Amino acid sequence: MSTEIETLPKVRRMRKKSTRIKDDKETLIFNLIGYTLLSLISVICLIPFWLIVVGSFTDELEIISEGFKLFPSTVSFEAYKSVFSTPEQIYHAYSVTIGVTVVGSLLGLFLTSMAGYVLSRKDFAYRDSLSFFIYFTTLFSGGLIPWYIMMTKYLDLKDSYWALILPPLLSAWNIILMRSFMKSIPESIVESAKIDGAGDFRIYWKLILPLSTPGLATIGLFLGLGYWNDWFNANMFITSDQKFPLQFLLYKILSSAAVLQTNNGSYLAANVVPPTETLKMAVAVIATGPVILLYPFVQRYFVKGLTVGAVKG
Amino acid sequence: MPGKGGIIREFNRNKVLFLMVAPTLLFFLIFSYIPMVGVYYAFTKFDFDGGLFGSEFIGLKNFEFLYKSGILWNLTKNTVLYNLAFIILGNIMQVICAIFLAQLSSKFFKKTAQSLMFLPYFLSWVLVGAFVFNLFSDFGVINTLLKQLGLQPYDFYLQTTPWKYIIVFFNIWKGIGYGTVIYLAAIMSISDEYYEAAKIDGANIFQQIRRITLPLLMPTFILLILFSLGGIMKGQFDLFYQIIGNNGMLYDVTDIIDTYVFRSLTVNFDIGMGTAAGLYQSFFGFVIIMLVNYIIKKTREEYALF
Secondary structure, eight states: OHHHHHHHHHHHHHHHHHHGGGOOHHHHHHHHHHHHHHHHHHHHHHHHHHHHHHHHTSOHHHHHHTOOOSSOSOOOOHHHHHHHHSTHHHHHHHHHHHHHHHHHHHHHHHHHHHHHHHHHOTTOTTHHHHHHHHHGGGTOOOOHHHHHHIIIIISOOTTOTHHHHSTTTOOHHHHHHHHHHHHTSOHHHHHHHHHTTOOHHHIIIIIIHHHTHHHHHHHHHHHHHHHHHOOHHHHHHOOSGGGOOHHHHHHHHHTTSSOOOOOTHHHHHHTOOOOSHHHHHHHHHHHHHHHHHHHHHHHHHHHHHHHHHHHOO | OOOHHHHHHHHHHTHHHHHHHHHHHHHHIIIIIHHHHGGGGGGEEOOTTTOTTTSEEOTTHHHHHHHHTSHHHHHHHHHHHHHHHHHHHHHHHHHHHHHHHHHOOOHHHHHHHHHHHHGGGGSOHHHHHHHHHHHHSTTSHHHHHHHHTTOOOOOGGGOSHHHHHHHHHHHHHHHHHHHHHHHHHHHHTSOHHHHHHHHHTTOOHHHHIIIIIHHHHHHHHHHHHHHHHHTTTOOOHHHHHHHTTTOGGGHHHHOOHHHHHHHHHHTSOOHHHHHHHHHHHHHHHHHHHHHHHHHHHHHOGGGOOO
16 A cells, blocks of 8 residues: 555656646646645645744734734744743643653553554454454443543542553554554564564564564554643643643643743833733743654654555554 | 363463453453443432442433433534534545645645645644634734724624634644545555546546546545544544633533533533433444444445444
8 A cells, every 4th residue: 555655656747747748728727726725725724833933922012902913013032931931830741741652652552562463463363352342442432421430439540640641552543553554564474483483472572563663653653642732631630730741731821720830020020011822822832842843754654554544444 | 263162272372462462451441341331320310429339320310301401402413513514524625635636746835735734633632722712812813803904803702603613614624634645545546547548538637537536536435424424423522622611601502412521520520411421422323333334334345344
């Protein structure tokens, strides 16, 4: 599948070149519509970022008197100065998010790939029934409340970092995706390793894992993104401020339920409006920055995962 | 499937494999299967001290209340109609984008457009909440523009109508790149020979799309729609909660089953009622997915879910 996607555009481009001479009126119209529409959609996808970024660099006074704008007339770094005047809260949230993301992604990847490997082994008699045991959880569930009671009452995970790590750890989709990645590894490799006397775990660790790096990258990134963007589990389980992950802190600040601790006291004397609306935008920029910076490098792994996973679960 | 003696023999033969999959099975047992027992709360008048079987059993009273009060109907209507709008409009937009992306010749433009369209998928829903705040609050960009045009500012938070469109817009916005990638892959797997033959016969690009791309894309389109319909009872909790939050003014048009269950748990502490609504959702979701799978199995067996 993936090789098809990579080679086909080449063929298509060659075709384009050979027919370019007779670009007719219809093709021109088609191109005009296509370029216009896709440019428009791309801009719409980008505008919100522009708004948040310029919003965070606007003077608070301009926001209060005139409101957020596409093109503000003032430039101000007050919001960022304010955020970093007492940076502990942001640092804390960053460390929680990074810690949970790293631990959760690695652990999740390890368990997902092991399960995916076992379920892809054709000589494992229970692979179908166990796959269904996992898959069934996507068809029926007890719902939010019984799950919540399990987490808090029986596992006692209220306000624990494990409440952030465990829920996104394993998903049936990731396991199924991993299984289809690993099914494409030739069986002869496992068989010859077995003849050489390698144990099952050794085969998985030494042979299968290195051969499944594209799949591991895709699922690892899916997991990492999920952890980074997760606010829901913090909302359900985390009660103490110093355990807030980044997205939940942003949510709290946006909904004005939490005020970012800043040295705004100094502003009273300086006769400057303390940043509040612009501060929300600045925190949004700070919370999203790493995802945007990494995005260009990781995008292709997601594309690969989608095209493999979408065709057949 | 081996018999009973087979299980033990199989376990002895593949002990390591069983151990490797055991943590995963345990995970789903604890976080998915055991909570299924908890649907019993739906049939009780929940008592905090009583625990699971200490609460008073009241049969179908919770469901009866949800049904008679009209809550259930409103929640179902909102959940299903929003999902229908997301699925149908979203897929149509994705197909259109994929068709153009596949045909345009500038490689740089294609790459850039695809990257930009895929970007929203990577963002947290909290950030979407920040966009909504930036656009629609009293200080929002929309109101700034209205004021600049000499018009009256518009208080979005007192109106119900705009939010339907805002919600649908942001859902399509967030998913457009994702779906486009899938449809683009489907278009790319169409053999070039069809297009060559059509060109020799003098078909222009619109005719090629109508006669080749669209018909050949139809199976993928229908399949993806059917898969999505399987989840029609599942609401997009993040979307609704980040955009609407706990704004009670807007519940009539924006309350879905998931937000109702969440509120039952965190605001109203009505465990029995919330579990009942959740069970209703799971049960009918299950029925619908079985129906969808049956339809796929009858028509295109190789794509059936199970």
